[in-house]
Amino acid sequence: MLSTMRSFSQSVLLASTLLTATCQLSAATDSVLERDVDADVLVARSEFLGFSMYKKGEVEATDLPSSCKTALTQKVLCDNQIADYGGELQWRGYVFTEITSYESVCDASCGDSIRSYFDGVAKECAGLKVFDQINTFKAGRLLEGWTETCYYDPESGRNCNEIIDGFSGDFEDVYNMPLDEMCSFCYVEHYRIMQKSPYSAYDAFYEHNLQMINEKCGLNNPTEVPFPLDPPQEQDLHCSSKIYHLIQAGETCTSIAKDYDVPEHLILDSYSFQYGGWTYEVGCDEFRAGLKMCIPEKDYCETHYYHTSKEGDTCASIAKAYGVASYDLTYQNEGKINDCNSIPPGLTLCMPPACDTYELQAGDTCHDLEIRFNITSPELLGYNGWINDDCSNLDTGRMNDGGIVCSSIPIYGDGEDYTAPDDGTSSEDEVASSTVFMTSITRSSPSEATTAAVTDGHTRPTGSVGDVAKTSSEPSGGKITAQTTGASAAATTTNASTDRVSAAMMMMHVSKWQIIALAFTATLFSYTL
Secondary structure, three states: HHHHHHHHHHHHHHHHHHHHHHHHHHHHHHHHOOOOOOOHHHHHHHHHOOOOOOOOOHHOOOOOHHHHHHOOOOOEOOHHHHHHHHOOOOOOOOOOOOOOOOHHHHHHHHHHHHHHHHHHHHHHHHOOOOEEOOOOOOHHHHHHHHHHOOOOOOOOOOEEEHHOOOOOOOOOOOOOOOHHHHHHHHHHHHHHHHHOOOOOOOHHHHHHHHHHEEEEEEHOOOOOOOOOOOOOOOHHHHOOOOOOEOOOOOHHHHHHHHHOOOOHHHHHHHHEEEEEEEEEEEOOOOOOOOEOOOOOOOOOHHHOOOOOOOOOOOOOHHHHHEEEHHHHHHHHHHOOOOOOOOOOOOOEEOOOOOOOEEOOOOOOOHHEEEEEEEOOHHHHHHHOOOOOOOOOHHHHHHHHHHOOEOOOOEEEEOOOOOOOOOOOOOHHHHHEEEEEEEEOOOOOHHHHHOOOEEOOOOOOOHHHHHHHOOOOOOOOOEEOOOOOOOHHHHHHHHHHHHHHHHHHHHHHHOOOHHHHHHHHHHHHHHHOO
């Protein structure tokens, strides 16, 4: 009897312990997940546990002033749902309503806490770098993310991100978005918020989208990408010419090229705008005032392949011999080739990226080429950037620029400049065996960006059109894979993020009642024993 009572007492004690732990775990879980229940939201508003943007141990290990360390590690009293807003840049605003609520995330006290944190860091760490970043790097991103999440439709009073989440399609696909959704207050306002802040994910992709929104909706919102928080330093430009230029308002690639007597395409190709870990190419009239750029060497050749022209050379003969597009040949040698049918001998010409080539015939259309080479229209236009979207200039290119087009993605060598001895022939073996890597220029919409795996099997036919230059690299093994374009990389990142979110939701969908049931099961099992 005593033994039975002892077992029962132990079981009750175990049950009590398990239930206590369960309740504590349940409370902690609720504080993190903030269930979308009004009572829980009310409790959460008054009892945010908060989170820190920096680990205290990491900050303490630095030589920052103590007041700065204190400011950096100050807790932000908000729903933990937004704890990662200070990290990787992305479109912010979606709240997993099964786990938490906009009411909890957007509580006014949270906004006050974030602004207080930002101001404290800006004041106490003024003029200092924090882990090689500006001091308000994380605080600014957190505040920006919260601002993007917590704005409301003035007519319905609903959270705008909740409205955007109900759109009929992909909210970033402005090409196929219904006009009423694209021009809605909530959608346009999200872009306005992002464009105003250097802490947002607003970049060249979103700039293009906002330009389209302005055009389709009859608006005139500013679209310029915010100036980088950490402008690139002169020594980081890797400028081989050692010539730098500070871009002035109103300057274009044309004016800069003229000032430095450098081909316009080299100025355009050498300039890129870096922001948020991405590098964006821009148009000739989109240069950013206030940024430094490297002025390229006048005769710089990115492929490291050269040809010395000979009597009788034409754009077509050189292009066919080297397996390159004739238009690209003229583009790469701007100012040297003035007449494709009569190239002076003795010119050192830079060879453009190589590709599978085809010589245009009278009457050819883009549709004919797409069928012949089993490629899509975006691919054809991507391989041959000079062709109009409506293909109306195909015959003009055939007559004026040599008529040799690319039927595959262009690739080019990577190595030191080298020119073979002048024996009057080009070496197919030398060129075909060199290490190559890819470049692609697409004119399609972001959703049409393509990637491809390419075998190093293209050939540069032998001929007597002059000297061939080669790289000093050894064969790479005969196979390479194209890197994804910016849009494809962004899509890959989005998919990865979705996978992570799905996994997180699966892990967190264990309710406190399931935990309590588990505790009772364990208690019953122990009593049976």
